[in-house]
Amino acid sequence: MTEIVLDVRSQEILRKIISGYILTGEPVGSRTVAKLTREGLSPASVRNVMADLEELGLLTQPHTSAGRVPTERGYRYYIDWLLKVGQPAARDRALIDSSLSRVGGELSEAMEVVPRLLARLTRHVGYLVTPPVSDAVLKHIEFMRLHTRRILVVFVDRDEVVTHRILDMEEDLDQADLSRAARYLVDAFAGKTLQEIRDGLVRLMAEEKARFDSLLSNAVTLGTRYLDAESEERRVVLDGTTNIMHYPEFSDVDTMKRLFETFEEKHRLVNLLDRCLDPSGSRVVLGSEIDDPALGSMALVASPYRLVDGASGWIGILGPTRMEYDRAVSLVDYISRLFSTLLTRPNP
């Protein structure tokens, strides 16, 4: 896959075709492009360029006597080289500012608001991916005895994301022991990430002190059990999934069904997003670049956000390949920047 180099005219024509196609959804013909182009080029000249672009694999025709349509490769070129991202429109900024100011700097609330905002503004699917759970920072933990050998664990993260989980233990512990164990864990590990806590517990076990100190032993057992049960690595929140029903590219029911099933299987979705977001810094991923059949003609726009402690997640949108990338990217960028600022501002 060699680097493609285009002269200015080809670039302009490619841009016109892609933005035209994004706008109308119809194949774009040489006449249309010729009329839009600044220098008064004739349709015939445009056709020559189009033929070249087609040879390069950036365009195709649905059938011989139709206009041109961008290929995935064409979109990729467009996104990498031709896309100019500005600021969102003033009224969009105003809406974003007011929506976000209302949630304050709390991740737990933003988890609903941000995807909804993205979905509303773009009419695509908005999403937010939390930082990995192993980066969560312990603020509080509490154990409650429900009945014999059955314990409720409540975990509160520094960003006030609360999770609870019921554990079935081998041994019965009374509430006093549980409370002491919780206090011990908070004293020892508050401010540490789950990953660090996991390591710390392993160390304690190895030191064998736990064997003789029942408080320590309980704390270690409970902590370990909880962390082991904590299987999901990241959480993802979606909003506006029904928007995609209107995309003409999903008139095929089976494709749509597969897509919705993907939306529902959160853990699979998380894996998918994780795989395409983490490695590169790239912000737009095309469906063809993910090896999942369900995301066939979709594209992903993503931007990272960052918490005080350096843990980071993603927000973005999921829409048809045929989407207004400039608008999408500018909105996602703007929101993620603003959101990061809010999150890293010292809490009251």
Added chain:
Amino acid sequence: MTEIVLDVRSQEILRKIISGYILTGEPVGSRTVAKLTREGLSPASVRNVMADLEELGLLTQPHTSAGRVPTERGYRYYIDWLLKVGQPAARDRALIDSSLSRVGGELSEAMEVVPRLLARLTRHVGYLVTPPVSDAVLKHIEFMRLHTRRILVVFVDRDEVVTHRILDMEEDLDQADLSRAARYLVDAFAGKTLQEIRDGLVRLMAEEKARFDSLLSNAVTLGTRYLDAESEERRVVLDGTTNIMHYPEFSDVDTMKRLFETFEEKHRLVNLLDRCLDPSGSRVVLGSEIDDPALGSMALVASPYRLVDGASGWIGILGPTRMEYDRAVSLVDYISRLFSTLLTRPNP
């Protein structure tokens, strides 16, 4: 709306038409019915009866030269008078038994398993509606101070359904006060329903004792605040929503979108279900009998379940009007009976 009385032959013909239509989705003609009918009736005779049934509003023709299709009224008659509900097939029973035995008698786990089971078996949408929150019975409550005037409330119900909620208070309380207040509430109200607790708190406030006793005062304030924030009355869990994408009656994208939006707005859905399930004991509700446009050509099969304390909820399925009612009703009935038995069996 007078009572409709049909002779045996008309009933049989109506039944054949409806079950034929349910099976194939195509209008059913007189020839087809004549062949299926036991006594060797001719198509012409069948046509006479069909004309009568159409006059009664139980059937229609999509167009002049097509067979007959049941109307909503026809379905209603069929369900009320002609439906014979047996036991589910042996292999279905086996699947149900094994799935449910795994969850034991806990509502919290069943909330996922039961709808999934229903969806799998019927290929429609399975649902479970919890009992009203005001019927929940207090087992544990815990208050945790997150920071100044910010309190996490964890509520555990007798069925081990856990809910948490963050409260912003006017006054700051330290953790010791909070723990005492929680212990007081548990001592005073464990085993009582939220409704009873609400009443109890109101009484305490009225008695004015709270004014002088700070423990009591804190408990009352916290309890009241929590109960006030507890806005949702019931919860509903759905599974298999994507199944409906295959119904040919939803090839219209807008209808489907509206339906999916209804699925997502849980509280609206709860209201809807509540409205059509509570008053009557009827177990099948047709879309036309609910005044919600989103549920146009859908039907609802429901069966109640009961907890030890008498609180009750519903399980059931949501599918196209054109569904195999006998199978659906028998499955829903069987599961709800089995499920009630499990729930009311004394906990270990």
Added chain:
DNA sequence: GCTTAGCACTCTAGTGCGTTGAGTGCCAAT
């Protein structure tokens, strides 16, 4: 008096066919 064979009638779904128009590719002229 109910049942039914027969028949004319209706309407959809499918097929074949010619027309239209958008768009292309190529070539020769500028």
Added chain:
DNA sequence: ATTGGCACTCAACGCACTAGAGTGCTAAGC
């Protein structure tokens, strides 16, 4: 290098025609 001109292609549309399923009605039969 650009462009006007021209032949060609192909989807989309409208139209007429046919096949077939099904009906309603009437008159004959048990």
